[in-house]
Amino acid sequence: MASRRITREVIIEHARRLVTERGTGALTFQALAAALGVSKQAIIYWYPSKWDLVRDASLPPLRAEADAVIEAVAPATSAADAIARCVRALVAHHLADLGTFRMLYLAPQFDGRASPADPEGILAPVHEITSSMYAALEARLAADPLFCNGESPRRLAVAAHASTIGLLTMLALADSVNDPLAHGTEALVDALVALLTGAKAAA
Numbered sequence: 001m002a003s004r005r006i007t008r009e010v011i012i013e014h015a016r017r018l019v020t021e022r023g024t025g026a027l028t029f030q031a032l033a034a035a036l037g038v039s040k041q042a043i044i045y046w047y048p049s050k051w052d053l054v055r056d057a058s059l060p061p062l063r064a065e066a067d068a069v070i071e072a073v074a075p076a077t078s079a080a081d082a083i084a085r086c087v088r089a090l091v092a093h094h095l096a097d098l099g100t101f102r103m104l105y106l107a108p109q110f111d112g113r114a115s116p117a118d119p120e121g122i123l124a125p126v127h128e129i130t131s132s133m134y135a136a137l138e139a140r141l142a143a144d145p146l147f148c149n150g151e152s153p154r155r156l157a158v159a160a161h162a163s164t165i166g167l168l169t170m171l172a173l174a175d176s177v178n179d180p181l182a183h184g185t186e187a188l189v190d191a192l193v194a195l196l197t198g199a200k201a202a203a
Contacts, residue, residue, distance in 0.1 A: 006036055006038055006042060006043075006046075007046075008046050008047075008056065010036065011032060011036070011043060011046055011047065011053065012053070012056055012057045014032055014035050014036055015027055015032060015053055015054075015057045015103075016057055016099065016100060016103065017035075018031055018032065018035065019099050019100070019102055019103045020097070020098075020099025020100070021099070027050075027053075027054075027103070028050075029043045029044060029047075029050070054103065055125075055126070057103060058103060058104050058126075059125055059126070059129070061097075061100045061103070061104055062104060062126065062129050062130070063129050064093070065090070065093055065094070065104070065133070066129050066130065066132055066133035068089045068090070068092075068093040069086050069089050069090060069133045069136060069137065069161075070132065070133060070136040071089075072085040072086060072088070072089030073085050073086050073089075073136050073137050073140050074136070076140045078144050078147070079140060079141045079143070079144035079147035079148065079197075080144075080147060080197035080198070080199060081140075082137055082140035082141060083137070083141075083160050083193065083196050083197050084193045084197060084199075086137050086157075086160055086161070086164070087160065087163075087164045087189060087192055087193050087196065088189060088193070090161070090164045090165070090168070091164060091167070091168060091171075091185070091189050094168050095168075095171065095185070098171075098172050098175055101168060101172055102172060105165060105168075105169065106169070106172070133161070134154060134157045134158055134161065135157075137157035137160065137161070138153045138154045138156075138157040139153075141153035141156050141157060159196075160196055163192060163195075163196060164192065167188060167189070167192055171185060171188075
């Protein structure tokens with residue numbers, strides 16, 4: 001196969017498109033090469049490992065996720081309000097693009113080739129981004145010590161995020177197999193907010 005010059009940006013764009021259109025399992029160097037009309041070596045030139053590709057494709061969407069949460073919790077008037085805003089912002093952000101959500105949170109789990117060879121060095125930018133998101137929610141929780149009740153505001157922030165990602169994973173699964181959950185998305189989000197804040201869920 002004759003190769004043409006390609007850039008990192010073009011590879012990343014096509015990687016995201018593959019995941020969106022065909023799922024995480026479709027993201028292979030061979031599939032990317034075929035989609036771009038280049039040799040597999042042309043992909044490997046830019047991305048020696050699949051993790052390098054997943055990382056570069058994931059960092060901008062992860063930054064967008066963090067920005068959405070930071071913006072959402074900024075005007076919160078209480079810890080419960082901050083958590084509610086965080087949950088709702090995360091769900092709205094990711095439901096708008098489940099393909100990118102799958103690349104961020106599912107592809108690295110189910111493909112051993114997407115595991116980092118140098119976790120400390122390669123994961124540093126990921127940790128920097130998620131830390132900024134957790135810090136924004138943590139600050140709002142720490143300002144409401146009665147809500148925290150002696151629990152670490154940081155742990156509560158991480159747990160709220162992880163719980164929401166769990167709900168999104170179920171929503172993404174239901175979407176992928178075309179089998180809607182028994183409860184609507186809005187009702188499940190309301191229930192999660194109620195669970196995390198101690199508020200009474202809407203009937």
